[in-house]
Amino acid sequence: MTGYTATVTVRLKRGVLDPEAETTQRALERLGFDLADLRSADQFEIDLDADSADAAADRAAEMAERLLANPTIHDYTVDVTEQT
Amino acid sequence: MTVAVIQFGGSNCDRDAVRALAEVGVDAEFVWHEDGLPADAAGIVLPGGFSYGDYLRAGAMAARSPIMDEVRAAAADGTPVLGVCNGAQIGSEAGLTPGAFTTNRSARFQCEHVHLRVERADTPWTAAYETGEVIELPIAHGEGRFEARDDRLDELEANDRILFRYCDADGAVTDAANPNGSKRNVAGVLGDRETVAVLMPHPERASLPDVGPTDGQGVLRGFR
Numbered sequence: 001m002t003g004y005t006a007t008v009t010v011r012l013k014r015g016v017l018d019p020e021a022e023t024t025q026r027a028l029e030r031l032g033f034d035l036a037d038l039r040s041a042d043q044f045e046i047d048l049d050a051d052s053a054d055a056a057a058d059r060a061a062e063m064a065e066r067l068l069a070n071p072t073i074h075d076y077t078v079d080v081t082e083q084t
Numbered sequence: 085m086t087v088a089v090i091q092f093g094g095s096n097c098d099r100d101a102v103r104a105l106a107e108v109g110v111d112a113e114f115v116w117h118e119d120g121l122p123a124d125a126a127g128i129v130l131p132g133g134f135s136y137g138d139y140l141r142a143g144a145m146a147a148r149s150p151i152m153d154e155v156r157a158a159a160a161d162g163t164p165v166l167g168v169c170n171g172a173q174i175g176s177e178a179g180l181t182p183g184a185f186t187t188n189r190s191a192r193f194q195c196e197h198v199h200l201r202v203e204r205a206d207t208p209w210t211a212a213y214e215t216g217e218v219i220e221l222p223i224a225h226g227e228g229r230f231e232a233r234d235d236r237l238d239e240l241e242a243n244d245r246i247l248f249r250y251c252d253a254d255g256a257v258t259d260a261a262n263p264n265g266s267k268r269n270v271a272g273v274l275g276d277r278e279t280v281a282v283l284m285p286h287p288e289r290a291s292l293p294d295v296g297p298t299d300g301q302g303v304l305r306g307f308r
Contacts, residue, residue, distance in 0.1 A: 016231060017265060019191035067148060070141060070177065072184035073231050 001049040003083035006060030010069045010076045011041040044068055053080045087112040087127035087307050090155070092146040097132030097168065097288060104291035104300070105129075110307045117146070121154040127164040127307040128155055130171030132224070132286060142185065142227040143173030152178045164208060164279045164307055169225055172272070172282035181275045181282045182240060183232035185225075189265025193226035198263050198285060200271050201251040204244055207278045212302030218255045219299040221285035223263060228284040230266035230273070237268055247281055248272035281306070 012018050018040060025038040046063065050056035057080045064076040089101045089112050098114055105112040112129065115122060136145035146152070152174075159165045159180055167175030173185045188194055199220055202213040213219065232240065240246055249269040252261040257269045264284075272283025287300025 016186075017189060017229070019187050019189055019265075023191045067140070067144065070144070070184050072176075072182075072233075073186055 001051060003047065003049055004053060004056035004080050005083055006046045006048060006056050007079045007081075008044040008046065008060050008064050008068055008076055009041050009079075010044070010064065010074050011039065012073055013075050016073050042068075047083065053082065056080045085111065085126040086122070086124070087129060088115040088122055088125040089113065089129040089131055090115050090117055090121075090151060091131070092117050092133070092135040092149065092174075094135040094137060095131050095133035095170070097170075097286065100286075100288045101129050101131045101168070104288035105304055105307065107291050108301050108304045108308065110304065117149050117151040121151055121158060125158065125163060128158060128166070130155075130165070130167040130174050130282075131288075132169030132171055135170055135174065138227070141173075141177065143170060143175075143177040146170075146174045147177030156180060159275060159277065159280045162277065162279055165275070165281070166209065166303070166306065167282035168286055168288065169223075169228075169284055172284050173227065175275075175280075175282040180280055181273050182236065182245065183230050183267075183270070183273060185227055185284060186229050186231050187227050188225070188229050188263075193224075194228075194263055195222070195224040196263065197222050198271070199251050199253050199255075199261065200248040200285060201255050201257060203246045203249060207247065207274065207281065208306035209247060209281045209303050210306075212305050216255060218251060218253065219302070220290070220297055221287055221300055222289050223285045225264070225284055228266070229264045230270040230284075232267060237270075240273065241268075245274045246270055246272075247274055248283055248285070
């Protein structure tokens with residue numbers, strides 16, 4: 001078994017309204033920043049032991065499917081790195 | 085024959101639900117989620133509140149608690165299930181009903197009275213009303229915007245699964261009458277069976293004559 005860190009990033013699907021991101025963008029614009037768009041995402045860093053990076057990614061993906069993301073409104077990505 | 089009002093950590097409309105159900109002649113009791121669903125539960129209420137602090141997403145944690153397996157099984161067997169506000173979020177997160185409830189268009193918590201159009205009166209929850217009737221209920225939520233893909237919404241409409249829509253006082257379903265940006269003004273939907281329903285507005289807060297309007301009584305009569 002090897003120690004891995006799986007990073008699960010959960011984003012709203014394209015086209016789903018994100019009022020918090022819009023509010024954040026407006027706040028940045030009030031501070032004088034010039035930006036075209038802003039999207040927000042939730043990121044989870046999960047430390048786990050697995051036989052391989054693929055096995056770690058599979059388990060993290062199942063966590064996303066069953067809890068971390070809501071498939072009605074979210075897409076997610078999983079990135080796995082070996083712990084050093 | 086007793087309706088189970090399921091309490092999670094952070095439920096806060098459980099007492100209101102029991103009191104309002106009593107008003108319409110329905111016997112109800114509190115059931116702590118860790119105690120499991122009583123085998124003889126005649127119905128199930130998922131009450132409003134802020135279960136588990138709305139961590140991750142409103143309703144996400146409660147929806148994964150073990151009692152929800154029992155609730156899904158009971159719902160599939162025809163036991164009436166009503167989810168209100170946080171209970172609606174729990175119900176949709178648990179897959180009892182379609183779609184998702186997420187952050188209001190305003191990005192704010194909203195506490196106000198809204199008008200709802202009854203989309204179909206041939207369900208237990210709406211038998212007290214006429215199709216097209218306009219009722220007034222309070223809302224109190226920050227994450228009540230109904231979301232579903234457009235093709236899924238077409239399917240829900242084709243299958244008559246929309247129970248209530250936000251409307252103006254005359255029953256017109258308009259964007260101005262949509263308090264939270266819900267897709268197609270959806271305020272409440274049915275599950276696979278007509279005996280399973282969730283809605284963001286609070287019928288139990290509009291059921292006691294001593295404290296105001298009683299338009300919500302009809303929804304609660306679904307348990308009779």
